[in-house]
Amino acid sequence: MKYGRIAGWGKYAPPKVLTNFDLEKMVHTSDEWIVTRTGIRERRIAGEGETTLTMSVAAARQALERAGVRPSDLDLILVATSSPDYLLPPVSSMIQDRLGARCGAFTLVAGCTGFVYGLATAQQFIASGAYRTILVIGAEIISRNIDWTDRNTCVLFGDGAGAVVLQASDAPTGVLSFVLGSDGAGAKHLMVPGGGVAMPFSQRVVDEGAQYIRMNGREVFKFATRVLAQAAIEAVEQSGLTLNDVDLLIPHQANMRIIEVAARQLGMPMDKVFVNLDRYGNTSAASIPIALVEAIQQGRCADNSTVLLVGFGAGLTWASAVVKLGTLEPARYALWRSIPIRAKARARAAVGALSMRVGAMLLPLAQRARVTRR
Ligand code: COA
Numbered sequence: 001m002k003y004g005r006i007a008g009w010g011k012y013a014p015p016k017v018l019t020n021f022d023l024e025k026m027v028h029t030s031d032e033w034i035v036t037r038t039g040i041r042e043r044r045i046a047g048e049g050e051t052t053l054t055m056s057v058a059a060a061r062q063a064l065e066r067a068g069v070r071p072s073d074l075d076l077i078l079v080a081t082s083s084p085d086y087l088l089p090p091v092s093s094m095i096q097d098r099l100g101a102r103c104g105a106f107t108l109v110a111g112c113t114g115f116v117y118g119l120a121t122a123q124q125f126i127a128s129g130a131y132r133t134i135l136v137i138g139a140e141i142i143s144r145n146i147d148w149t150d151r152n153t154c155v156l157f158g159d160g161a162g163a164v165v166l167q168a169s170d171a172p173t174g175v176l177s178f179v180l181g182s183d184g185a186g187a188k189h190l191m192v193p194g195g196g197v198a199m200p201f202s203q204r205v206v207d208e209g210a211q212y213i214r215m216n217g218r219e220v221f222k223f224a225t226r227v228l229a230q231a232a233i234e235a236v237e238q239s240g241l242t243l244n245d246v247d248l249l250i251p252h253q254a255n256m257r258i259i260e261v262a263a264r265q266l267g268m269p270m271d272k273v274f275v276n277l278d279r280y281g282n283t284s285a286a287s288i289p290i291a292l293v294e295a296i297q298q299g300r301c302a303d304n305s306t307v308l309l310v311g312f313g314a315g316l317t318w319a320s321a322v323v324k325l326g327t328l329e330p331a332r333y334a335l336w337r338s339i340p341i342r343a344k345a346r347a348r349a350a351v352g353a354l355s356m357r358v359g360a361m362l363l364p365l366a367q368r369a370r371v372t373r374r
Contacts, residue, residue, distance in 0.1 A: 001127050002126050002127055002129060002132075002168040002169065002170065003123075003126070003127070003168070003169050003170070003171060003172055003173050003174045003175075003176075004122060004123045004126040004127070004134065004166035004167065004168065004169070004173075004174035004175060005166065005167050005168075005169035005171070005173040005174050005326045006164050006165070006166060006173070006174055006323065006325055006326065007066075007067035007068075007069065007165045007166065007167040007326070008062075008063040008064060008065070008066035008067025008068075008069060008164065008165035009062070009063050009066060009162075009163065009164045009165075009289070009292065009293045009296060010058075010059045010060065010061065010062025010063035010064075010065075010066060010162070010163050010164075010293060011059050011062065011160065011161065011162045011163070011286075011289065011290045011293040011294070012055045012056075012058035012059040012062075012160060012161045012162075013044045013159075013160045013280065013290070014044045014045060014046045014047055014050050014055070014159055014160070015044070015047070016044060016045045016046070016047050017042050017043075017044060017045075018042060018043055018044070018045045018158075019031075019041065019042040020034045020035065020040070020041055020042065020155070023154065023155055026148060026149075026154070027148075027149060027150070027151040027154060027155075028151060029151045029155055034155045037255075037257070038155070038156060038255045038256060038257070038277075038281075039255065039256025039257070039259075039275070039277055039278055040155065040156065040256075040277055040278060040281045040282075041278045041279065042278070042279055042280075042281075043157065043158025043159075043279075043280055043281030043283075044158050044159055044160055044280060044283075045143045045158065045159055046141045046143060046144070046159040050141070050159075051085045051141065052081055052083055052084055052085050052091050052139045052140065052141050052161070053085050053091055053094045053095060053098060055139050055141070055159070055160065055161035056079060056081075056091070056095050056137045056139040056161050056163065057095055057098045057099060058161065059137060059139065059161040059162055059163040059289075060077075060095065060099060060135055060137055060163045061099070062163070063135065063163040063164055063165045064099075064135070064165060066165070067165040067167065069133055069165050069167070071099040071100045071101040072100065072101065072102055073133050074099075074101045074103045074133050074134070074135050075103050075104075075125075075130075075131035075132055075133050075134060076103055076104050076105070076122070076125060076131050076133075076134045076135070077092055077095060077096050077099075077101060077103060077104070077105035077106075077134075077135045077137070078092070078105070078106060078108060078118045078121060078122055078134060078135070078136050078137070079091055079092040079095060079105070079106070079107045079108065079118075079136075079137045079138075079139065080107075080108045080109075080110065080114025080115045080117060080118040080136070080137065080138045080139075080285040081107060081109070081114065081137075081138070081139050081140055081284075081285055082109055082111055082114070082140065082142075082284060082285065082314065083139075083140050083141045083142060083144065083145060083284075084107055087195075090105070090106060090107040091107055091139075092105035092106050092107040093105050095137065099135075101135075108121065110182075110285075110313070110315060110317045110319070111190070111284065111285070111313030111314030111315050111316075111317050112252050112254065112282065112284040112285055112287060112311055112312065112313025112314065112317075113252070113285075113311040113312060113313045113315065113317040113318055113319045114138060114284075114285035114313075115136070115138030115162070115285050115286070115287075115288045115289050115309075115311070116178070116180075116288060116309050116310075116311050116319035116320065116321050117180060117317075117319050118136045118137075118138065119136055119164070119166075119175055119178070119309070119321055119323070120175060120178040120180060120319065120321060122134040122136045122166050122175075123166070123174060123175040123178070126166060126168050126174075131168075132167065132168040133165065133166070133167050133168070134165070134166045135163060135164075135165055135166075136163065136164050136165075136166060136289075137161060137162070137163040137289075138161065138162050138163075138284075138285040138286045138287070138288065138289040138290075139160070139161035139162075139163075139285065139286050140159060140160065140161070140283055140284040140285050140286045141159045142157040142158070142159060142213070142282075142283070142284050143157065143158070143159050145192055145211065145212055145213050146212060146213060147209055147212035147213075150212065152215065152217060153212075153213050153214075153215050155281075156254070156255075156281055156282050157213075157281055157282050157283070157284065158280045158281035158282065158283050159283060159286075160280060160283040160286040160287075160290050161286050161289075161290075162286050162288070162289025162290040162291075162292065162293055163289060164289060164292070169326070171326065172324065173304075173324045173325065173326040174323060174324065174326075175321050175322070175323055176239040176240075176241075176306075176321075176322045176323065176324055177235050177236075177238035177239035177240075177321065177322045178235055178238075178319065178320065178321040178322075179231050179234045179235045179238070179318075179319060179320045179321075180317075180318075180319045181227060181231060181317060181318040181319065182315050182316070182317050182318075183223075183315070183316045183317075184315060184316070186219065186223055186315075186316035187314075187315065187316065188216075189215065189216040189219040189220050189223070189316065190213070190214075190215050190216070190220055190313070190314040190315075190316065191213070191214055191314065192210075192211065192212065192213055192214070193208075193210040193214060194208065194210025194211045195210070195211050220316075221255070221257075221258060223312065223316055224254065224255075224258045224262075224312045225258055225261045225262065225265075227312055227318040228251065228258065228261075228262040228265075228310055228312060228318070229261075229262045229265035229266050231310055231312075231318050231319065231320040232249070232262070232266055232308055232310045232320050233266070234320065235308065235310070235320035235321055235322050236308065236322055238322075239322040241306065241322060243266060243267065243268065245306055246268075246272070246306050246307070246308045246322070247272070247301065247302070247305040247306050247307060248272055248273070248274055248295055248300055248301055248305060248306075248307045248308070249262075249263065249266070249268055249272055249273045249274065249307075249308045249310070250274045250288060250291045250292055250295060250307055250308065250309050250310075251273065251274075251288075251309075251310050251311070252282075252287050252288055252310065252311035252312055252313065253275065253276060253277035253280060253281075253282060253283070253287040253288075253290075253291055254277070254282040254287070254312075255277070255282075256275065256277060256278075259273060259275060259277075262310070274291050274294070274295045274300055275291075276290070276291055276294050284313065285313075287311070288309050288311055292307070292309070295307070296325075296328055301325055301328065302328070303325070303326070303327050303328050303329075304324065304325060304326065304327075305324075305325045306322065306323070306324050306325075307322075307323050307325060308320065308321075308322055308323075309321045309323060
């Protein structure tokens with residue numbers, strides 16, 4: 001059995017920042033309400049010309065570069081999103097084309113939980129031996145499905161993309177265990193009613209504002225606090241580890257109070273919980289990969305750290321995964337390290353000898369130039 005080592009990671013956040021103070025001018029809300037009820041202070045909003053495709057490609061290119069993998073090396077691209085550029089074609093194929101990859105690609109829809117579903121799916125392709133190198137993306141432009149006059153939803157979400165490259169490895173790294181959950185009975189609590197085949201796009205959709213996200217915040221809150229800790233515990237048990245072995249909990253970044261409840265239920269101190277929702281809000285399927293990338297970049301994960309990913313979202317769905325990170329150094333250093341010591345010593349000696357010979361050749365020229373100047 002092969003493991004899917006996380007060999008590269010990348011993220012993209014649109015430059016446009018929308019603060020709570022900006023929102024105060026748009027709807028009847030306040031920075032104080034948003035911060036105390038959610039923990040969010042600002043979020044990124046995609047600008048003109050930015051789409052799920054462009055953001056995904058930006059995050060993917062970083063992840064590929066970090067992994068030292070060319071797009072042509074990819075065996076599969078898997079994109080988790082609920083906000084694709086079009087209903088058809090799948091944005092995953094557009095990403096494959098833009099990257100210049102020659103492999104299969106598909107889009108996976110599991111609400112905010114999509115990235116963890118994607119990671120678990122990718123791991124299966126690697127474990128079975130079918131594929132060796134897979135790009136998993138979580139990307140979302142929720143802002144285009146938001147009613148910017150609805151204070152119940154518009155303060156919560158933001159846009160962004162995160163990506164990882166999984167590479168087959170014999171060492172037990174990557175996704176060690178996972179839990180996937182779904183409870184469609186709660187579907188109505190978080191949905192976009194219009195625009196699908198049940199209510200095709202029409203004047204009625206526009207009149208009813210059915211193209212926008214509708215959410216029963218209290219129900220989603222109750223659901224999230226019910227499933228998060230449980231899903232986390234199940235994944236940890238399946239991995240054969242204990243919660244004490246987890247170095248960092250990376251939960252879906254939806255609401256600080258939900259995260260705190262889950263951490264309390266798990267008995268995890270908040271310094272072992274990664275939070276960046278204050279700067280991004282809820283970026284749906286992009287939230288966990290963006291958080292993972294930032295946790296690595298900020299040094300919150302070391303080589304071989306064990307991280308616990310746990311998410312929830314529309315569906316209603318939930319998912320968790322225990323992920324063992326490998327070596328976090330850039331691929332170019334990893335390549336240097338992979339060269340045998342004797343070969344490196346020979347290379348250094350050859351470079352030294354070459355520079356001596358070049359120096360010896362240049363010395364008479366330099367002496368002649370000095371004589372001429374005198
Ligand atoms: N600014 C000011 N007041 C607001 C507001 C805003 N942005 N949004 C809602 N309110 C009001 C409500 O209208 C309500 O007023 P009322 O009592 O007069 O009806 C009041 O604040 C309290 O609403 P309530 O729903 O009890 O607040 P809450 O403490 O549950 O917080 C959420 C609301 C949405 C922040 C919270 O329920 C939540 O985070 N739920 C989960 C949502 C989520 O994570 N969704 C994404 C899942 S992937």
